[in-house]
Amino acid sequence: MPLSEKQLIEIRRNLHQIPEIGMEEFETSTQLREYISRMPQDFLQVKTWKTATLVRVQGKNQSKTIGYRTDIDGLPVTEQTGLPFASKHAGRMHACGHDIHMTVALGVLSYFAENQPACNLLFLFQPSEEILSGGMQVYQSGVMDEWMPDEIYAFHDNPQLPAGTIGCRQGTLFAGTCEIHATFIGKSGHAAFPHQANDMVVAGAAFVNQIQTIVSRNVDPIQSGVVTLGHFEAGTTGNVIAGQCQIDGTIRALTQENNLLIQKRVRQIAEGIAQAFDCEVKLELNQGGYYPVENNDHTTKAFMDYMQANDQVDFVETAPAMTGEDFGYLLSKIPGTMFWVGVESPYSLHSEFLSPKEEAIQKAVTTIVGYLEHRQKDVFTATY
Missing domain, CATH: 3.40.630.10 (Zn peptidases)
Incomplete structure (x- = not known):
């Protein structure tokens, strides 16, 4: 039975x-x-x-x-x-x-x-x-x-x-997802001498702010997308300029076309921030099979x-x-x-x-x- x-x-x-x-x-x-x-x-x-x-x-x-x-x-x-x-x-x-x-x-x-x-x-x-x-x-x-x-x-x-x-x-029915892992690498230094360092808190903050424009200015408003950055880690103490920051998040989109569009814009923004702040960026976008x-x-x-x-x-x-x-x-x-x-x-x-x-x-x-x-x-x- x-x-x-x-x-x-x-x-x-x-x-x-x-x-x-x-x-x-x-x-x-x-x-x-x-x-x-x-x-x-x-x-x-x-x-x-x-x-x-x-x-x-x-x-x-x-x-x-x-x-x-x-x-x-x-x-x-x-x-x-x-x-x-x-x-x-x-x-x-x-x-x-x-x-x-x-x-x-x-x-x-x-x-x-x-x-x-x-x-x-x-x-x-x-x-x-x-x-x-x-x-x-x-x-x-x-x-x-x-x-x-x-x-x-x-x-x-x-x-x-x-x-x-x-x-x-x-x-x-469900969105496609993609993980974002971005590491910005500059130069640490004393808080009193910012001109001798390259502050990655500032670079990372610029990246966070620029990412917010993707859905509002690149994705068709009739369609849907989400870019959320849920983790930002940098520095060790308040009087030391951070020479590195780690930012992690996720992309969500209802079509693979939009998912790839958002991935492209995340990469362009990351590379633009690296150029603007004269730092290095290591970016990993991991979608895997989550279409x-x-x-x-x-x-x-x-x-x-x-x-x-x-x-x-x-x-x-x-x-x-x-x-x-x-x-x-x-x-x-x-x-x-x-x-x-x-x-x-x-x-x-x-x-x-x-x-x-x-x-x-x-x-x-x-x-x-x-x-x-x-x-x-x-x-x-x-x-x-």
């Missing part, structure tokens, strides 16, 4: 207790593979790559494959929920709800392990969504090549939506049409969010759709107090199984 709601909740609580950060999900992947091994194996084939697990469910017609991805990593957060099944790993927590993601994926997989699908299904249990671009790493490793899906789906839990509610939209999550028009229309027509589904059309997600990289390679599943909590994603409502799990499993069964009828004639 497919996993019951009681079994799914038990699985979720077990996974919640063993969060691990990206590419270190050894206990998690072992546990996942154990759960998968207990399912009927008639239609299943399993591959592994580092801490990733891929499960192919053989369809009656093997000419097409639908992919389904879940992330498996936790965050370096100390849990403060007080739950009896709280994290056993000090300084680690499933504060982004990936324990919910994994549990739903196991529930959906357990159904199709019992009920052979019309086409192939590929379940990807992906490591390192939060850091190190795990989706990009898995794709570039080649482990998916033999089982490459024709289209792919994934969800993220949403504390702001009622438990079990499905949210989606055409176009971009915008740009939903495919055709798969998303099919998904939203199904959800809106299903009386058993609570569906809402959502606005784009400036949060990042490395599923955007997979969507840049494979047509597909990402959506929200509500888990109703007063606390945000990444909060040490986040405690998703578990009634969302069975609702999500039922909804996703229903959609995948429906979509299998159309995938053979789908165009993208």
Whole structure:
């Protein structure tokens, strides 16, 4: 029998207790593979790559494959929920709800392990969504090549939506992100003799101020972008001129085109500040696989049409969010759709107090199984 709601909740609580950060999900992947091994194996084939697990469910017609991805990593957060099944790993927590993601994926997989699908299904249990671009790493490793899906789906839990509610939209769901790491190097000296030094507090402050003009003066006001500098460190004491400063931040944009535009302007401004202040700059812009999550028009229309027509589904059309997600990289390679599943909590994603409502799990499993069964009828004639 497919996993019951009681079994799914038990699985979720077990996974919640063993969060691990990206590419270190050894206990998690072992546990996942154990759960998968207990399912009927008639239609299943399993591959592994580092801490990733891929499960192919053989369809009656093997000419097409639908992919389904879940992330498996936790965050370096100390849990403060007080739950009896709280994290056993000090300084680690499933504060982004990936324990919910994994549990739903196991529930959906357990159904199709019992009920052979019309086409192939590929379940990807992906490591390192939060850091190190795990989706990009898995794709570039080649482990998916033999089982490459024709289209792919994934969800993220949403504390702001009622438990079990499905949210989606055409176009971009999540922003693309890029890390900014800028080091300005001048010359330190005595505070009384500024002409004998090259003050990097002043240079860094000019960089911070100039960065604020990018979104207001370079990005189309009809579109969206964010440049936030959250870390500025310089100097040792008040009467010594700082010879170096370190500035770190992030870029967020709803299209890859705008992300690249903002990156270009950050680089130009950094180089301009270095020239203006006669100093050296070392700039690192690291986007990795964190592309915008740009939903495919055709798969998303099919998904939203199904959800809106299903009386058993609570569906809402959502606005784009400036949060990042490395599923955007997979969507840049494979047509597909990402959506929200509500888990109703007063606390945000990444909060040490986040405690998703578990009634969302069975609702999500039922909804996703229903959609995948429906979509299998159309995938053979789908165009993208």
